[in-house]
Amino acid sequence: MVPSGVARHATGGTRSAGGSTRAVTRTLSDDPLGGTVRRTVLPSGLRVLTEAIPAMRSVSFGIWVAVGSRDETGPQGGAAHFLEHLLFKGTRKRSALEISSSIEAVGGETNAFTTKEYTCYYARVLDEDLPLAIDVMCDLVADSVLNDADVETERGVILEEIAMHDDEPGDEVHDLFARAVYGDHPLGRLISGTEETVTPMTRRQIQSFYRRRYAAPQIVIAAAGNLDHAAVVKLVRQALRGTPLDTDPAVPAPYRPASPAVRTKPAATLVEPKETEQAHVILGCPGIDRIDERRFALGVLNNVLGGGMSSRLFQEIREQRGLAYSVYSYASQYADSGLFAVYAGCAPGKVDEVLELTRAELHRVAAEGITEAELARGKGMSKGSFVLGLEDTGSRMSRLAKGELLYGNLMPVDELLRRVDAVTLDDVNGLAADLLGRPMSLAVVGPFDESAFAASR
The missing domain is CATH 3.30.830.10 (Metalloenzyme, LuxS/M16 peptidase-like)
Incomplete structure (x- = not known):
């Protein structure tokens, strides 16, 4: 269902059985309150959207994955959040230090967050450093190695994060309320997982979650600032070439459906x-x-x-x-x-x-x-x-x-x-x-x- 007054994205182009055989680009808007917005669907089903704002001297670049804590089974509780931590620990091309230092060396910043329905990895840099940000962020999302040692290190970090959260009653009460309404449904569980689910989680489980869930049709790349859309698309394709996200033609995944509605608990x-x-x-x-x-x-x-x-x-x-x-x-x-x-x-x-x-x-x-x-x-x-x-x-x-x-x-x-x-x-x-x-x-x-x-x- 699309809200009234809003047009669906037109994709156009020639499609094979799996998806478009070439990248397809559309201009979505030339907003008087913003910049020109363009959207390209890559053959893999990954989407790239940009808003060109020439008056800015910075660019924000984000990789958004349509997976969150509600996509976990009970024993997987915290897998999406665990993975968010691990992707910054190193790829085949870069160590964790090289990931952070390369962006900080140009005055940029990187971060990530996990929600119940999606995960985002982002960087903000000067416009001239956008090629670097694209290369680094695409590398860490597409080609992380998930070493055993890093899994153990981040397990300790996440358990500390869970303990810290328990010491913040103003935050804890929101999780308690979600549990009162949703019970054991994934929307009622902690995004971070619990000590009982995070402690036994293995690298193999996280790796499986990573490769099954982080598929190109599930990913949206967005950037806004002083940029050129075609250049961004070219840089993204270069950065993803040869990675697990450089896949056969496919169509973008539909957005999460609104039905059937989640059953809530009686007032408690x-x-x-x-x-x-x-x-x-x-x-x-x-x-x-x-x-x-x-x-x-x-x-x-x-x-x-x-x-x-x-x-x-x-x-x-x-x-x-x-x-x-x-x-x-x-x-x-x-x-x-x-x-x-x-x-x-x-x-x-x-x-x-x-x-x-x-x-x-x-x-x-x-x-x-x-x-x-x-x-x-x-x-x-x-x-x-x-x-x-x-x-x-x-x-x-x-x-x-x-x-x-x-x-x-x-x-x-x-x-x-x-x-x-x-x-x-x-x-x-x-x-x-x-x-x-x-x-x-x-x-x-x-x-x-x-x-x-x-x-x-």
Whole structure:
């Protein structure tokens, strides 16, 4: 399914049984709020998208793979994240030190991250150093050697990362909430895996995951900044020549389907007892998926409820009553599911009052809706945050890749702003009545046990 008002990518060209026999390039947009966006599909099914912004002197280059923690089986928990670490440890051409030092020597930076649905490896460099960045990043993603010694070294690093995460209750509560909603479904598991899954994981298991999942049709390469599209495509093809990503003709993999929808758990209360100075609570419910047409109304609703200092929850809980330092609402969206939740960090003795006020505000908005003034403010926040977020090459590169990888299209900036402007009061209030009227799950990390919240279930 493609959202209305957005055209599918046209590929054109001659195809064999497996895919195009030559690279096929299209201009997707010449955006007045950005640069010229072009897309090339290589014979292998790997896609290259660029946005040329001549006014910039830098380029952000990213390799995005359509695999994340939700693609793991239970025993594989943490494999995608483990692999993300290992790809920086060396290839047939470069050692780990050569990978990092070559980019840092020109003042660039590299990094990577794993999510539940995709993994990204990226570099940001001066425009003149883009050929180097392409060669290094393509090399590490396509041709890592995964030495046994490196597996053991990074296993220790990841176990430390997991332990560090456990010492951050403000982060842990979000994972606890996901487990309350999704249970043992992969969306409810930790991206990093656990000590029980990471400790026994072998190099052979990781290597198998690498070669099965990191296939050319699953990969999108995106770059934004002062660049030439044809030159980027040529450099990518040169960098991948002779690697496992230099494969027979194939077609790009479709973006992850939105059905069947993920089954969520009945509303639950999960408490992680910890002797913390501050309690961390999340109250929320299953939300909407990534391509639901109501996502623009959801952005407005989220802004009104807890999206900024002028939001209802911030004003009521922090500004007027001083009950919490941090309070906000948020929405997470996946291909086939989503979350909507309110987070608050407060003194343990204030948790009951914070929860009571939060529930009351959610019920009020569900029953009465928001006002015209709040609608206008919420829409303005959505448009402003989106446009201001495109002020650097990194965000523009990410926009290209996510459009291709997660939606199968790139929505022009003007079209996205138009879609926000088109949100009506009825749209938001209808969504609020549906979403905020759902049974709510509660996650708590702090000096409590579950019996402390038995009455709130």
